[in-house]
Amino acid sequence: MFHVKHLSQKDDSMTSSPEISPSLGAHWESLPDDAQEIERVRASFISAYGYEPEGVWSAPGRLNLLGEYIDFLGGTCLPMPLPYRTYIAGSARTDGVLRAASAQMPADTRTVMISDIVPGQLKGWFTYVAGVAWAMNQEGGRDIALPEHFGADLYINSRVPVGGGLSSSAALEASTALALLDLSCPQRENCVEIDRAAQDRSAANDALRARLAQVCINAENTIAGAQTGGLDQSAALRSLPGQALAIDFRDFSIEPLHVAPEQDGLAWLVIDTNTPHELIDGGFAARRAASESASHALGYSFLRRALPEDLSFADVPEREAKAQRANRVDSCTNAAMLALEDAEGTPPDFPRGWVRHAFHDMMLVPRAIYVLKALETTAEPQERQKLYKELGHLLTESFVSMRDELRVSRVEIDETVRLCLEHGALGARIVGGGFGGAVMALMPQELLESTADAIAHLYASCGWAPPRFLPMRAGYAADIAYKRD
Ligand code: GLA
Numbered sequence: 369m370f371h372v373k374h375l376s377q378k379d380d381s382m383t384s385s386p387e388i389s390p391s392l393g394a395h396w397e398s399l400p401d402d403a404q405e406i407e408r409v410r411a412s413f414i415s416a417y418g419y420e421p422e423g424v425w426s427a428p429g430r431l432n433l434l435g436e437y438i439d440f441l442g443g444t445c446l447p448m449p450l451p452y453r454t455y456i457a458g459s460a461r462t463d464g465v466l467r468a469a470s471a472q473m474p475a476d477t478r479t480v481m482i483s484d485i486v487p488g489q490l491k492g493w494f495t496y497v498a499g500v501a502w503a504m505n506q507e508g509g510r511d512i513a514l515p516e517h518f519g520a521d522l523y524i525n526s527r528v529p530v531g532g533g534l535s536s537s538a539a540l541e542a543s544t545a546l547a548l549l550d551l552s553c554p555q556r557e558n559c560v561e562i563d564r565a566a567q568d569r570s571a572a573n574d575a576l577r578a579r580l581a582q583v584c585i586n587a588e589n590t591i592a593g594a595q596t597g598g599l600d601q602s603a604a605l606r607s608l609p610g611q612a613l614a615i616d617f618r619d620f621s622i623e624p625l626h627v628a629p630e631q632d633g634l635a636w637l638v639i640d641t642n643t644p645h646e647l648i649d650g651g652f653a654a655r656r657a658a659s660e661s662a663s664h665a666l667g668y669s670f671l672r673r674a675l676p677e678d679l680s681f682a683d684v685p686e687r688e689a690k691a692q693r694a695n696r697v698d699s700c701t702n703a704a705m706l707a708l709e710d711a712e713g714t715p716p717d718f719p720r721g722w723v724r725h726a727f728h729d730m731m732l733v734p735r736a737i738y739v740l741k742a743l744e745t746t747a748e749p750q751e752r753q754k755l756y757k758e759l760g761h762l763l764t765e766s767f768v769s770m771r772d773e774l775r776v777s778r779v780e781i782d783e784t785v786r787l788c789l790e791h792g793a794l795g796a797r798i799v800g801g802g803f804g805g806a807v808m809a810l811m812p813q814e815l816l817e818s819t820a821d822a823i824a825h826l827y828a829s830c831g832w833a834p835p836r837f838l839p840m841r842a843g844y845a846a847d848i849a850y851k852r853d
Contacts, residue, residue: 393828394820396837397452397640400527402426405455406849409471413457413523416469416477420852421457421523422551427542427846428453429528429535430603431638431808432799433627434766435733437774439597439617440656441663442670443730446737447603448612448627449843450638454526454539460551461519468497471525482519487590496537497522499591500544503583512579515555520548529836531644533798533805537592538600541584542846545605549580550848569608577605577845578620595653596801609844614737618672625740627842632752635813637788638838639823643780643804652801655774658718659726665707672730674700679734686758689735690765697727721773728769736762760794760810767797776802780832784823785809791819806838 406424413421428449435445461467466485469477470493478494485502505513522544528536553559560576584601588594598617607613611624629635663671675696681689701724708716739759746752767785771777781798788796788809796809811819820837827835 394817394824394837395834396820396839397529399451399839399841400453402453402849405453405525405527409455409457409523409525412469412471412525413459413521416523417459417467417521419459421521422459423547423851424455424457424849425543425547425550425847426453426455426849427539427546427604428607428843429532429539430600430607431534431636431840432599432603433612433808434736434762434797435599435729436766436770436798436800436802437655437659437776438672438726438729438733439599439615441659441726441730442616442618442672443726444614444616444672444733444737445599446612446614446625446733447599447607449603449607449609449845450528450534450838451841451843452528452534452838453843454524454528454536454543455849456522456524456543456547458520458522458547458551460555461521462517462555463519464517465519466498466501466522467520468494468522468524470523472530482514485591488593490591493540495592496540496587497524497544499587500541500584501548502591503587504545504548506586507582509579511556511558511560512549512583514548514552518548518552518555520551522547529640529806529838531805532640533645533800533802534638534640535600535604535800537588537594537596538584538604539846541587541601542580542604545580545584546846546848550851574606574622578602581605581620595656597656600800605846607843607845610842612740612842614733618670623737625737626744627740629756629810630813632756633813634756634794634810635816636840637793637809637811637816637819638799638840639784639807639809639820640836640838641780641784641804641807642833642835643778645801645804651776651803654718655722655776658716658722661716662704662708662723662726665711666704667707671704671726674704675727675730679731680738681735682738686761690761693728693731693735697724697731700727719773719775721775725769725774728773729766732762732766756810757794763795763797763808763810764789767795770798770802774802778804780804780827780835781807783826783830784835787823787826788819791815791822793819 430447433446467479482501485498528539530536581601608624612627614623784807785796792815793809793811799806
């Protein structure tokens with residue numbers, strides 16, 4: 369029998385969207401129930417391996433409120449953990465073998481010797497799992513590197529939509545990292561305790577999680593072959609329950625922010641457009657390389673350093689702040705393009721908009737943080753409305769930049785954003801790496817269902833695969849779900 373040693377708790381301050389009653393047309397996902405998911409993954413482990421797992425670990429996907437394609441440039445991003453998580457049931461082995469099976473890939477069970485994992489050999493979903501084992505042994509440090517003969521049996525079930533731009537890869541990496549760290553404890557001299565870590569706000573706990581995030585980034589870059597930044601892994605491991613996290617990627621420092629639009633009758637509409645995105649083809653890496661080359665041409669380690677320290681335009685009215693941002697984005701983009709031309713002897717062979725977008729989003733986020741902080745201290749309803757309106761405008765501004773400058777949108781996404789705005793959203797944007805995936809909108813709660821219906825209707829009339837609507841509630845970071853005694 370299993371004894372529940374620790375079940376991650378949701379913070380009382382976490383609030384949820386109103387109950388969604390399914391309406392004709394729009395397909396609403398159900399919010400996962402942790403206890404059921406844990407039981408399900410445990411049962412699947414037993415049928416896959418024929419014995420009971422030692423425990424279950426899980427990690428969330430993320431909704432990035434703002435700041436795309438800037439984590440690898442030292443920008444600041446604003447992710448929030450989703451209630452959709454990846455669950456892993458696991459048991460330790462002592463023969464160095466790593467076995468993994470997944471509910472999403474039932475015909476693709478994998479086995480590898482951990483010591484045999486090297487870059488460039490593995491393919492598909494398993495690279496995210498094996499990659500973490502490999503990366504823990506690279507620069508993890510003695511307390512993270514796996515003991516010599518350690519191995520594991522894992523069974524994975526993802527409730528984060530896969531390929532939806534909601535960071536299913538990082539949820540898989542983060543849950544694997546915690547599972548392997550915890551399972552390897554009995555084989556270590558000094559075991560790192562991670563129990564109850566999602567509730568632990570101490571600096572030591574966050575420092576361990578920050579190191580595990582680096583391990584996961586390395587796994588994704590080197591073994592899975594996706595040149596992503598650190599946004600997703602940091603959000604999966606370091607988020608605090610029910611809060612958004614401002615992550616400053618110059619030094620990976622974090623600042624939790626209270627974001628609770630439901631207190632003002634607003635809600636997030638999250639739409640998986642069912643147009644899967646892939647970050648391991650060239651589009652993401654090319655944009656990253658272009659903006660990084662701009663940093664180097666300007667002589668900065670991070671492009672963020674080309675901008676002033678304070679970008680909040682505090683106490684400057686919305687319109688004026690926007691105008692000042694636009695001027696700054698123009699002058700910085702000009703300087704970067706000229707520096708690139710000087711360095712290379714010819715004009716850069718990538719669109720100017722790729723660099724423009726980077727400056728643009730790097731400037732939007734500090735203003736959004738300023739607005740969110742103002743909301744924490746403003747009680748006057750009209751003033752709050754004004755602040756939310758500006759927040760919405762910032763979201764849509766980012767979308768326009770991703771569509772027209774970075775060029776990572778597609779027709780389904782454009783139309784989804786357009787419909788959200790037409791139906792009364794304060795702002796809407798694509799989430800994550802783009803090319804497909806999810807859209808989020810900030811909307812009056814009472815308009816969620818009618819907007820979803822209109823979107824579902826449009827997709828059906830265009831003959832597009834049906835979108836999925838994801839009820840939103842703030843989640844919590846990667847954690848141990850329970851451990852057998
Ligand atoms: C993906 C990457 C992140 C980040 C976003 C875009 O999710 O994994 O590192 O670059 O795209 O903001």
